[in-house]
Structure formats: structure tokens, C-alpha cells
Amino acid sequence: MQHSWKLAALGGLVCLAAPVWAQESGASIGDDEQGYLIGASVSSAIGYIGSAKPTVDLKPMFSFQLGPVRISRSRANALLNTGRRAYETGVSTDLLRDEGFSLGASLRWDNGRSIEDDPRWADLDDVRSTMRVRLSARWTLDPHWTVGLSGDKDVMGRGGGARLGGSVSYRHPVSEATYWDFTLAAGGGNREFMNTTYGVPARAAATAGVNPYAPKAGLENAQLSADFAHFLSRHWVAFGGVTLGRIAGPARNSPLIDRVSTYGLTFGVAWRGGF
16 A cells, blocks of 8 residues: 555656656746636436436536646536647646647546445445546647547556546537537556456355456447537636447446446536636
8 A cells, every 4th residue: 555655646746747847848838728717517427337317416617727737627627728728637737748749647536436226236345436647648630630548547556457548539610609529439448447347256246146257458438429618708608518438348248237338418607717
């Protein structure tokens, strides 16, 4: 555990110290990085595991700058920086920026998983919450197309393992005040991540009446999303979107999976200021 906390501290130092290195190497911090955003969204979603009833959640969202480090939650960064620079969710900063390319680092909290409403999985251990360090690269090919690649790792030693994901996004401006983002994304994880998330050990398998399952590393899911933003004024923005997901790879064969396709719907409003 001591070693895991050292890794988490090291990740934090990277996020805090990287901007100094970036400035020394020529990646300056500009006026486009100023500002803040606060808001809330209502989301309804159904997952791959558990009850067939969709959940409905009210989620706060925010994004603000502390020197060269940005702190954000949910879609706040994307909405705040529309037409400006893009940042990761969580505590994030730049490692490198060049024309059409960016490399960033972030710390983010993973809430884990608990199956409380299904007696079949009474003996299945919860997936514990943990801290993840994430590296991400983005290539902006033109005003419409963006390609992304990211990887993250559990730095608290809680079985979260490592994940890798990629995405292709297309931005379609409807007007100066409205746009749509269409994104195709896919991701997977190493053996530790897949076992923790989709594995079923012998004791839990016996209670549920299924065979034990220990997945290998591989693809986890693919998602297609369509998100919109409409700027009601200089400060107010309305946003929303729909996400369709499909489980894939070794995860699909897990006895935990109740459905192979999922969806999510989101709508919210936010206030931008400070710029």
C-alpha cells in the first residue's frame, strides 16, 4: 500500500510540475485558459450489469483554473473551452502542445462498482473506488475531425489495473451558437482490470449458479455518442446528448453481463464566466 500511495503522489507531482516544464519548452499558457464554469445535468442510463431499470441522476459540474492546473467534473471542460483548448476531466495539465497536437496528464477518481440490488451476486466483492493517473494525446486534424488516444492506471493498488482507449470525433456546427459532436470510441484493459471488473470467482459463481470466469486482457466496449451544445447567451449554455454502447471482447462472455447494449441520455445547463 505504501508503494501505491507513492505512485499516486508521483502522479500528482507530474500534474503540478508539468506546466513549468511546458512553459520552459515553449508551450505557453494563454488567455484562452482563463474562465470558469458551473452547472448541472440530469442523466438517465442503463448499464451492462444489474437491474433492467435505468437510473436517473442529478450531477453537478464545474471547471476552473488554479494557475496552470485545471480542475473539472463531467463535460465542464468541453463546454468551457469550446473553440479554445481541450482539457481532461479531473485534475489536469499540459505536458506538451504543438500545432494540432496535445499531450496531457490528469488525476481522476474512479467510483468503482457495487451490485446491491441483485441477490445473485451477494458473494461478489465490490470494485473499490480508486485514483487513476491518465495520459492522453489528441490530434486535431482540421476544424471538424479530432483523434484521441488515452491510457490510465490504478495508482492505489486496488485491482483497477490499466486501461487503453481511442476515439474519433467529428464536430458539426449548426450555427455560430450551436454544434453537434459525434464520437466513436472503443476501449479495453489488461488482465487485472478485466478480472476485477468482469471476473467471477468460485465463491460468487457458486452462489449465483454460474461457472467461474477469469477474463484475459482485451477489448471491453465500443460507444457511439452524439452531443450538442447551444449557447443561449455569452454566459449561458444548454447541452445534452445520447450515448449508445455495446459490450465486446472478453467482457461480453462474463456471467455478470445482463445485456450487451446500453444507452445514456443527458441534458443540462451551465454558466460560463471569467473571460
